Amino acid sequence: MEMKTGLECRSLDFAWPGKHKAARQVLTDVSTTFSPGTLSLITGETGAGKSTLLHLLAGLLRPTAGEVRADGRAVSRWPAYHRDRWRRRVGIVFQHLALVPDITAAENLLLALLPGSTSWSGMQAAIRRQLVDADLADLAQTPAGEMSGGQRQRLAVARAMVAAPRFILADEPTAFQDDAHAIGVIGQLRTAVEAGAAAVVCSQDPRLKSSPAVHQHYHLISGRLHPGPGHQDPP
Amino acid sequence: MTFLKRSYPLIVWAAREVLRRPGRNLLLLACLASLTFLVATALLFTRALDRTWSRLMDQAPDLVVRRIDAGGWAPIPVEAGLASASTVPGALSPKARLWGVVPGPRGPVTVTASTATIPPKALAGLTPPVRGQAVVGTGVTDALEDQRLVLDGRTALTIIGKFSPETSLATHDLVWIAPQDARQLLGIPAGTASDLAIYLFHQQEEEAIRADLSAAFPWPVHVSGRSTSALRHHVRAVRMGGIAVVACVPAVLAMVLIVTGTAAGSSSRQSQWGLLKAMGWTTGDIVRLQVVESVIVAIPAVTFGLASAYAVVFHPPAAGLAAMWITGGQRLHELVLDPSDAAVTMLEIAALVVLPYLAAAYLATVQGVARDPLLLMQENPWK
Numbered sequence: 001m002e003m004k005t006g007l008e009c010r011s012l013d014f015a016w017p018g019k020h021k022a023a024r025q026v027l028t029d030v031s032t033t034f035s036p037g038t039l040s041l042i043t044g045e046t047g048a049g050k051s052t053l054l055h056l057l058a059g060l061l062r063p064t065a066g067e068v069r070a071d072g073r074a075v076s077r078w079p080a081y082h083r084d085r086w087r088r089r090v091g092i093v094f095q096h097l098a099l100v101p102d103i104t105a106a107e108n109l110l111l112a113l114l115p116g117s118t119s120w121s122g123m124q125a126a127i128r129r130q131l132v133d134a135d136l137a138d139l140a141q142t143p144a145g146e147m148s149g150g151q152r153q154r155l156a157v158a159r160a161m162v163a164a165p166r167f168i169l170a171d172e173p174t175a176f177q178d179d180a181h182a183i184g185v186i187g188q189l190r191t192a193v194e195a196g197a198a199a200v201v202c203s204q205d206p207r208l209k210s211s212p213a214v215h216q217h218y219h220l221i222s223g224r225l226h227p228g229p230g231h232q233d234p235p
Numbered sequence: 236m237t238f239l240k241r242s243y244p245l246i247v248w249a250a251r252e253v254l255r256r257p258g259r260n261l262l263l264l265a266c267l268a269s270l271t272f273l274v275a276t277a278l279l280f281t282r283a284l285d286r287t288w289s290r291l292m293d294q295a296p297d298l299v300v301r302r303i304d305a306g307g308w309a310p311i312p313v314e315a316g317l318a319s320a321s322t323v324p325g326a327l328s329p330k331a332r333l334w335g336v337v338p339g340p341r342g343p344v345t346v347t348a349s350t351a352t353i354p355p356k357a358l359a360g361l362t363p364p365v366r367g368q369a370v371v372g373t374g375v376t377d378a379l380e381d382q383r384l385v386l387d388g389r390t391a392l393t394i395i396g397k398f399s400p401e402t403s404l405a406t407h408d409l410v411w412i413a414p415q416d417a418r419q420l421l422g423i424p425a426g427t428a429s430d431l432a433i434y435l436f437h438q439q440e441e442e443a444i445r446a447d448l449s450a451a452f453p454w455p456v457h458v459s460g461r462s463t464s465a466l467r468h469h470v471r472a473v474r475m476g477g478i479a480v481v482a483c484v485p486a487v488l489a490m491v492l493i494v495t496g497t498a499a500g501s502s503s504r505q506s507q508w509g510l511l512k513a514m515g516w517t518t519g520d521i522v523r524l525q526v527v528e529s530v531i532v533a534i535p536a537v538t539f540g541l542a543s544a545y546a547v548v549f550h551p552p553a554a555g556l557a558a559m560w561i562t563g564g565q566r567l568h569e570l571v572l573d574p575s576d577a578a579v580t581m582l583e584i585a586a587l588v589v590l591p592y593l594a595a596a597y598l599a600t601v602q603g604v605a606r607d608p609l610l611l612m613q614e615n616p617w618k
Contacts, residue, residue, distance in 0.1 A: 058513070061607060081517055084512055084516065085517055086515075087512070087515040088514075088515030090515070092513055094513075098510050102255060103255065110248070111510075112514045114245060114516070115520050120244055163515075
């Protein structure tokens with residue numbers, strides 16, 4: 001069997017368990033590969049299953065059928081301990097951001113670095129760098145709960161990037177951004193991709209749809225993933 | 236060093252987490268410190284009292300012979316008594332003692348003219364009193380406004396010395412006076428004594444020699460042994476310890492509440508744990524964080540509680556207040572207890588308080604974290 005690098009979905013199914021055994025099917029037979037060095041954009045209507053697909057790719061949920069492979073290894077079949085450790089190589093931007101509101105911006109970034117093996121000084125340097133990239137350097141000591149929606153979203157993007165992950169999964173990362181900052185977020189994603197990361201972004205944002213930084217376009221309809229306009233198959 | 240270097244960021248973050256909830260953690264610290272203080276004070280006091288009494292009893296005579304008649308205690312003729320005691324093999328150095336209880340300024344005091352009734356440690360550095368003089372215990376001096384002591388309303392004495400507070404357990408109400416004054420106060424004629432103190436060559440022969448001594452005297456006598464007194468005191472100490480343990484029941488209930496609160500508090504943080512797992516924290520990482528957080532609260536709380544209890548039990552006059560609380564009102568302002576072995580007791584108490592608390596933090600976290608991260612995050616949806 002050929003081993004592919006990057007994130008690969010093989011015949012992925014997912015259904016939320018429902019009452020009276022009536023499970024609600026969300027994803028059906030999703031198969032594709034998100035290669036290193038590419039930025040993939042998944043579009044689709046609200047409720048199409050975009051966020052669920054990201055959660056499956058991140059190992060936050062287990063598929064009901066099929067598997068998710070990372071660099072050829074079936075991470076969706078791994079026990080929780082190994083999946084938790086593997087997630088150190090994944091940066092996630094949640095749609096609802098999931099920031100800790102009462103701690104500072106710098107501390108929110110620190111949370112992503114603590115489980116790794118980075119030295120204390122290395123953590124400080126990485127946090128400073130990410131805050132500068134996210135245009136939040138002046139707000140390092142501001143509690144996340146006191147920031148605006150756009151600033152919080154950029155902080156969530158910075159948190160996903162701070163540990164230099166191999167896989168970046170972002171759910172609507174530019175939704176609350178003005179044009180200038182949306183370009184900044186796309187630039188951050190492009191820089192990470194150029195450094196070898198595989199990035200998957202779910203978004204309805206036209207600025208992302210038309211961005212030349214995006215390499216692959218997908219469209220999610222009724223739980224099935226289709227190549228979108230301008231899609232190029234990975235090499 | 237490598238472990239510390241690796242754990243340093245986690246420890247720093249655990250301290251930050253403690254500071255995120257200052258009110259809750261301060262309350263928890265106060266509860267743990269109070270609990271430790273209550274349990275430690277009760278246990279340290281009863282154990283130290285038992286130990287101090289045992290140490291003093293080591294210096295007491297092995298056997299005490301008292302003459303009895305139809306009216307109760309009777310003076311024992313010294314020469315005949317000593318001669319009779321000397322006939323018993325194994326009974327060494329019999330000494331006649333002159334002592335008794337007389338009314339003092341604020342209640343009965345024990346007067347003695349025999350150094351054999353006073354622990355040798357208490358006699359160190361003191362000049363024996365002559366007629367009209369007295370050496371007194373701390374409980375007697377408390378009742379005086381000047382250096383004059385009037386006993387039985389008729390005998391006035393000048394105080395020339397005071398027993399060391401360290402021996403107050405045995406000398407609290409003791410008045411050491413000259414034999415002439417003692418005979419006058421107690422009504423004991425010349426040539427007689429209150430009792431005979433006898434030392435044994437072998438402690439194990441106490442029971443056998445008691446029987447021989449009872450038979451050796453020409454009058455009925457009562458022979459009491461050190462082991463009898465020690466046993467009586469030990470039973471009392473155990474009873475006091477039991478009462479102290481009963482008094483600790485509210486403290487134990489408080490501990491149950493703290494442990495339950497810790498478990499409940501941990502479960503309410505599941506959404507944050509879900510987020511941490513989503514960022515690559517393992518269950519082990521989160522459990523370590525929670526345990527370190529608990530240790531950061533528990534160590535100062537227990538240290539403060541133990542230090543306060545130690546001060547209250549072993550440092551007069553606070554020790555007197557502790558004694559008044561635990562013994563139900565006895566006034567022993569200058570009570571000095573033996574602190575040896577206190578470290579072991581304090582370690583036991585620290586373990587008694589810290590281990591259930593850490594176990595609660597550990598188990599609640601393990602139970603709370605063992606789910607998929609997304610399900611944990613949905614426990615309390617993020618805004």
